[in-house]
Amino acid sequence: xxxxxxxxxxxxxxxxxxxxxxxxxxxxxxxxxxxxxxxxxxxxxxxxxxxxxxxxxxxxxxxxxxxxxxxxxxxxxxxxxxxxxxxxxxxxxxxxxxxxxxxxxxxxxxxxxxxxxxxxxxxxxxxxxxxxxxxxxxxxxxxxxxxxxxxxxxxxxxxxxxxxxxxxxxxxxxxxxxxxxxxxxxxxxxxxxxxxxxxxxxxxxxxxxxxxxxxxxxxxxxxxxxxxxxxxxxxxxxxxxxxxxxxxxxxxxxxxxxxxxxxxxxxxxxxxxxxxxxxxxxxxxxxxxxxxxxxxxxxxxxxxxxxxxxxxxxxxxxxxxxxxxxxxxxxxxxxxxxxxxxxxxxxxxxxxxxxxxxxxxxxxxxxxxxxxxxxxxxxxxxxxxxxxxxxxxxxxxxxxxxxxxxxxxxxxxxxxxxxxxxxxxxxxxxxxxxxxxxxxxxxxxxxxxxxxxxxxxxxxxxxxxxxxxxxxxxxxxxxxxxxxxxxxxxxxxxxxxxxxxxxxxxxxxxxxxxxxxxxxxxxxxxxxxxxxxxxxxxxxxxxxxxxxxxxxxxxxxxxxxxxxxxxxxxxxxxxxxxxxxxxxxxxxxxxx
Numbered sequence: 379x380x381x382x383x384x385x386x387x388x389x390x391x392x393x394x395x396x397x398x399x400x401x402x403x404x405x406x407x408x409x410x411x412x413x414x415x416x417x418x419x420x421x422x423x424x425x426x427x428x429x430x431x432x433x434x435x436x437x438x439x440x441x442x443x444x445x446x447x448x449x450x451x452x453x454x455x456x457x458x459x460x461x462x463x464x465x466x467x468x469x470x471x472x473x474x475x476x477x478x479x480x481x482x483x484x485x486x487x488x489x490x491x492x493x494x495x496x497x498x499x500x501x502x503x504x505x506x507x508x509x510x511x512x513x514x515x516x517x518x519x520x521x522x523x524x525x526x527x528x529x530x531x532x533x534x535x536x537x538x539x540x541x542x543x544x545x546x547x548x549x550x551x552x553x554x555x556x557x558x559x560x561x562x563x564x565x566x567x568x569x570x571x572x573x574x575x576x577x578x579x580x581x582x583x584x585x586x587x588x589x590x591x592x593x594x595x596x597x598x599x600x601x602x603x604x605x606x607x608x609x610x611x612x613x614x615x616x617x618x619x620x621x622x623x624x625x626x627x628x629x630x631x632x633x634x635x636x637x638x639x640x641x642x643x644x645x646x647x648x649x650x651x652x653x654x655x656x657x658x659x660x661x662x663x664x665x666x667x668x669x670x671x672x673x674x675x676x677x678x679x680x681x682x683x684x685x686x687x688x689x690x691x692x693x694x695x696x697x698x699x700x701x702x703x704x705x706x707x708x709x710x711x712x713x714x715x716x717x718x719x720x721x722x723x724x725x726x727x728x729x730x731x732x733x734x735x736x737x738x739x740x741x742x743x744x745x746x747x748x749x750x751x752x753x754x755x756x757x758x759x760x761x762x763x764x765x766x767x768x769x770x771x772x773x774x775x776x777x778x779x780x781x782x783x784x785x786x787x788x789x790x791x792x793x794x795x796x797x798x799x800x801x802x803x804x805x806x807x808x809x810x811x812x813x814x815x816x817x818x819x820x821x822x823x824x825x826x827x828x829x830x831x832x833x834x835x836x837x838x839x840x841x842x843x844x845x846x847x848x849x850x851x852x853x854x855x856x857x858x859x860x861x862x863x864x865x866x867x868x869x870x871x872x873x874x875x876x877x878x879x880x881x882x883x884x885x886x887x888x889x890x891x892x893x894x895x896x897x898x899x900x901x902x903x904x905x906x907x908x909x910x911x912x913x914x915x916x917x918x919x920x921x922x923x924x925x926x927x928x929x930x931x932x933x934x935x936x937x938x939x940x941x942x943x944x945x946x947x948x949x950x951x952x953x954x955x956x957x958x959x960x961x962x963x964x965x966x967x968x969x970x
Contacts, residue, residue, distance in 0.1 A: 394681040406822065421713065427947070479864075
């Protein structure tokens, strides 16, 4: 067997490992889950979870890889000195990496598609048509109608978070029972049975009666909140002159049109299997080319170029964001804590994302750690990797939310934040949005590529370490197989897909199925088992050798976290994700 490849430098390893962690999750998922969970408090809890869960398991993965000098499946056998059931962790990582990359290349392909679209200013005809239609709206709509529309939109933005806070005072099961009652009443409207009789029959169940009574008792309070929001919004717009009302009314109408068309455009791309697989194929080719070249000349060299490019681009976008009128509001949203905007399930989402964003549980850092020499200080590297990943996630928020607020978008718009809200904002900028949009989506593509490289390496390294395949043969073979599965994923949302029974059978598309299985099962279980193994079962001679350069206090703190805190918190996430309990329901029961 040939001598194992090694990283050329400590910096190269840190950049490659950070590149594995930094991906679509940082620039796509983290901002939108921050938005849907109210910003400030979510960010603080996320940072705490990185420290308590992410960092200890990250260090554990690197330690296992360095001690074994092998990829995940083989690593546990080498550490044990014989076949062991712990190799299941490695297999879960290989399968997880395989499945994730099969849909990851599709999303990365969408980023490439949008990069090119912005270079050719695809938003121009959309913007021009929206402007033309807004002119018609402006010419045919009265000032009072515009004022009413602006008041309604502003009132919704004021009232919705307050109403969410009121809803949080009642257990989710209560709202569910009330919704079932209201649905049954609405479905039987045409019945000959009088309303009072139908209501009495449905309220015969004491649980339903209690739920409906509780919700109805809050209805008046919600009405008051809505009325107050309307008054506040009305006062705000009553003070504006006619010219301001008409300008803002036309702007709101135009942005609504652009938003609708951007949504239709993205929906068309997501359901167009041929276009999706074209871009996914180019992205997969780039990933294969880097990984097949080797560790030093391929992965390390690529990450030494790609990571600085990514950091420079995102810093440049943040610098631009500081010039926008919505910068202060965006920063307040991200960094100002608002406890009323965060639900218990949001706390677990912060914990889950802190875990997944660092590429934990899939064996990527075990694999990367195996290419590093034993004995170099461990925890300092782990802090650098986690710090770079977390810093880029926060910078992504600082880049995106000022743009979102400056152009009247909803920060809690969910997954559409990147592929709908951001293109809308770039379209609103006119000619300047061409370059900014291209930079933004190229940045997203670069982030995706650094993660995809590590995912492919995890899967291909099994063939290299176990069966002594040459690197090009292993990488190309696995890459083609992943692309084949990715083709099915790309077409899974297209009309006429030959696996048409998949969605009704599983309740979700093939794309969503792969995402659910990996995010809810494989990665949490993998991370949990890695923490348990590193804390309790890793042979002491290996652990002592890897941690020899660290103080007893540092090692003791790490053992406490990896043995007790991290497993307990990962178990909470796992149980919530697979539906064993509802965090909002549980916490409400505890408090009441």
